[in-house]
Amino acid sequence: MQMCRYADVRMWGIISFFIFALLHPHICISAHPHINDSSWIRINQLGYTPQGVKVAVWCAKAAQDAATFTLHDANSDKVVWKGRSSGDFGAYGPFAHTRRLDFTAFRRPGTYYLACGGSRSPQFRIGRDVYKGTADFCLQYMRQQRSGYNPYLEDSCHTQDGFTVYGPMPDGTHVDVAGGWHDASDYLQYVTTSANATYHLLAAWRDFKPVFGDRCQANGTGGRNGVADVLDEARWGLDWLLKMHPAPDQLYNQVADDRDHSGMRLPTKDTTSYGKGLERPVYFCTGEPQGLKKYKNRSTGLASTAGKYASAFALGAALYRDADSSYSRLLQGKAASAYALGAARPGVCQTAPCGAPYFYEEDNWRDDMELGATMLGRLSGQQALLRQATDWARQEPLTPWMGADTARHYQWYPFHNFGHYELASASPALQPAMMGYYRQGINAVWEKARHNAFYRGIPFIWCSNNLTVSFAIQCNRYRYLTKDHRYRELEQACIDWLFGCNPWGTAMVAGLPASGDHPEDPHSSFSHLYGYPVSGGLVDGPVYGSIYKSLIGITLHNGDEYAPFQSDLAVYHDDFGDYSTNEPTMDGTASLVYLLAAQDYEARDAFTCSHGAIIRGDSTRRQLALVFTADEFADGGEAIAQVLQKHQVPASFFFTGRFYRDPAHTALIQRLRRAGHYLGPHSDQHLLYCDWNRRDSLLVTQQEFNTDLQHCYQAMAKQGISRGSATWFLPPYEWYNDTIAAWASARQLQLVNFTPGTLSHADYTWPQLSRYRSCDTILQSIMDYEKQHPAGLNGFMLLMHAGVDPRRTDKCWERLDNLLAWLQEKDYKMVTVPRLLQERK
Structure with a gap:
């Protein structure tokens, strides 16, 4: 059975869960019973990345002693970390x-659980791969939402759409708009959400290409087509948007209306009549209030819809420029015509109600025009468009819901302004202003979030999960561009909330994680009528208790498994009868694809690795680690320590066991310890692990490797250096292979090595060697590298030696003072290896 084909959809739904669990064991959860029933520990069920923020929340209904907590290895139950809870x-x-349980400093991969205040958390993983494949997983829901040909059902639906209403042509005129995505569990289709979803999918491909796979054909069925599935899905959206903007002066905004809500059924069995067979109404954008029956919207213009069209088309044109030039030209033309309509008719173009009072009450439009102008300006090179975008940005610097306690349904949409990020990316001169706007919004949420343990500052309005995803994206893009990490914990708290670190202890994405607590009874005809999973769909999320009580037609059918965790503050139900909290949405899921791709990409790209060792830290941060190794020579040790002290710079020293045992080195070792430098292992006897010419040829056995390391740690212990404080290991001769890295990992050590590119490590050579390098040559190589590479020495582990053979008289540590002065003039921050490679706050 191919991964995207559904001959037997019920069976496939079951099988897909197991396949995903087998391929992604890191996201499988094994729940432990609570030791008591009055306190709980909420975690991110997907897990945590080694370098990321790692926080759980302990919550209780009665006072308990929870001032400290422990982290346990899930296999042995041994305590591997102890921490103090927050206040x-x-x-x-x-x-x-x-209380918040922060174990960020613990970064060793493995499977663990937390214990605090008489409660034990479910098991969870720490690993670089905890987000791997999650973005592609969510694309399953996007394919299931397709209108026209539906690959999940291997059948077609809504192929006769549709007939026009409100258009300049006679009402009832047929127009071909088959395709696109159903908006949620109903079968309405909106440009408002579809254009935004298309943009997010395109941007995810542009920004995070390596995380996406190719398992499906363009039509969503199984088999590779040489195009990433996320780009196939984005094109499905683009092709429908093209139909909805058939001429330069024509925009459509919506297919069908709330007459669709006539009962639960599969889209292929939809026989709802709007008075013209199986055709559905297609709402023309007039810029005036619309509504065919009792209720009407408050539309004032075209700009909110036109701007969304323009941004999706312009980004699509840019991405298809080389792959499909004719399609790119078509998209560019459509972007220009849509933007022109928005500029001519400023104002909001809301979705249309009919017999019920619910519609997307979008009240802002400048953010859409800002994004449209930015992307069209970047595509065409027209600076006038970027100036217009800047004007729009200044008129709406803050997405208005941020910092508010409530808002009407989709009142401020999209839920974050991608235009600020795109403008800042297009023009470095605009970055301070645009990112200042982002920071203003983040601060507004933070002022509310910092007062509760979940760091929750997002209002519990309808689709609160969608707001959560968008806000996390804003935090992420702010951090990416500014390198300001002050909101990293707030950003992660939003992601953690979506995957179980919330009062209900459940993830909000159907099927993810595979064996965790996640929506199983969503408001969906697929799952309710036929038991088909809606894998990857992000549900609406919790709402205020007051909102829930005011909604029409909500009845729980299967009891409330989360009853102990409901409150007047917010409610969430995993019950198909609750359309307010448990209905998956297409646009929220598309935004989640972007967010999960960002997490996967960052976890993969945070460090540069080679043969299983980390050889470079974050190349986006202006910091580096000075590394010194030593075995038999230490003649530079005291001079190095003095220069480091002069410049108030920490460094990392990796010594062999025989170096640690030598009494002549004790004074130096203790001085370095007192100064706060990192002291780690460099093997015991300075063994050569593998052949110089045949790297995959080992020269030691695993037993020899383990014994040698054990002896090194014994020597370190006698100097007062515990194994737990020295888990970063630099191999002897700086030479190793993947097997050595695996052996180190099995001992819960992280192998590191110097960053290649300079000649700093050649300071041990002497003139009689053919590979001899003078200190002038070495220092010049460092300066040249810094000048010639855009990232400079960011993330570097710059390795030198604490002692050299007597035959070398040119001692590079004598130039260390000048080197550090130069690095500090270049605004580099020197940190230890653990600090360089740990969570980046």
């Missing part, structure tokens, strides 16, 4: 007491 944040929702 008590007090009541939140159903809980009287809440």
Whole structure:
């Protein structure tokens, strides 16, 4: 069975869960029973990346001693980490007491659980791959939402769409708009959400290409077609948008209306009549209030819809420029005509209600025009468009819901302004202003979030999960461009919330993680009528208790498994009868694809690795680690320590066991310890692990490797250096292979090595060697590398030696003072190896 083909959709739904679990064991959860029933530990069920923020939340209904917590290896139950809980944040929702359990400093990959205040968390993983494949997983829901040909059902639906209403042509005129995506569990289709979804999918491909795979054909069925699935899905959206903008002066905004809500059925069995057979109404954009029956919207113009068209078309044109030039030209023309309509008719173009009062009450449009102008300006090179975009940005610097307690349904949409990020990326001169706007919004949310243990500052309005995803994207893109990491914990708290670190302890994405607690009874005809999973769909999320009580037609059918965790603050139900909290949405899922791709990409790209060792830290941050190794020689040790002290710079020293045992070196070792430098292992006897010419040829056995390392740690222990404080290991001769890295990992050590590119490590050579390098040559190589590479020495582990053979009289540590002065003039921050490679706050 191919991964995207559904001959037996019920069976495929079951099988897909197991396949995903087998391929992604890191996201499988094994729940432990609670030791008591009055306190709980909420975690991110997907897991945590080694370098990322790692926080769980302890919550209780009665006072308990929870000042400390422990982290346990899930296999042995041994305590591997002890920490102090945060102060008590007090009541939140159903809980009287809440605390944050921060174990960010622990970064060893493995499977663990937390214990605190008489409670034990479910098991979770720490690993660089915890987000691997999750973005592609969510594309399953996008394919299931396709209108026209539906690959999930291997059948077609809504092929006769549709007939026009409100257009300049006679009402009832046929127009071909088959295709696109159904908006949620109903079968309405909106440009408002579809254009935004298309943009997010295109941007995800542009920004994070390596994380996406190719398992499906363009039509969504199984088999590779040489195009990433995310780009196939984005094109499905683009092709429908092209139909909805058939001429330069014609825009459509919506297919069908709330007459669709006539009962649950599969889209292929949709026989709802709008008075013209199986055709559905297609709403023309007039810029005036619309609504065919009792209720009407408050439209004032075209710009909100036109701007969304323009941004999706322009980004699509840029991405297809080389792959399909004719398609790219078509998209560019459509982007220009849509933007022109928006500029001529400023104002909002809301979706249309009919017999019910619910519609997307979008009240802002400048953000859409800003993004459209930016992307069209970048595509065409027209600076006038970028100036227009800047004007729009200044008129709406803050997405208005941020910092507010409530908002009407989709009142401020999209939920974050991608235009600020795109403008800042297009023009470095605009970056301070645009990112200042982002920071203003983030601060507004943070002022609310910092007072509760979940760091929750997002209002519990309808589609609160969609707001959460968008806000996390804003935090992520702000951090990416500014390198300001002050909001990293807030950003991660939003992601953690979506995957179980919330009062209900459940993930909000159907089927993810595979064996975790996630929506199983969503408001969907697919799952309710036929038991078909809606894998990858992001559900609406919790709403205020007051909103829930005011909604029409909600009835729970299967009890409330989360009853102990409901409150007046917010409710969430995994029950198909609750369309307010448990209905998957297409646009929210598309945004989630972007966010998960960003997490996967960052976890993969945070460090540069070679043969299983980390050889470079984050190349986007202006910091580096000075590394010194030594075995038999230490003649530069004291001079190096003095220069480091002069410049108040920490460094990392990797010594062999025989170096640590030598009494002549004790004073130096203790001085380095007192100064706060990192002291780590460099083997015991300075063994050569593998052949110089045949790297895959080992010269030691695993037993010899382990024994030698054990002896090194014994020597370090006698100097007062614990194994737990020295888990970063630099191999002897700086030479190793993948097997050595695996052996180190099995001992819960992380192999590191110097960053290649300079000649710093050649300071041990002496003139009689053919590979001899003078200190002038070495220092010049460092300066040349810094000048010639855009990232400079960011993330470098710059290795030198603490002692050299007496035959070398040119001692490079004598030039260390000048080197450090130069690095500091270049604004590099020197840190230890653990600090360089740990979570980047």
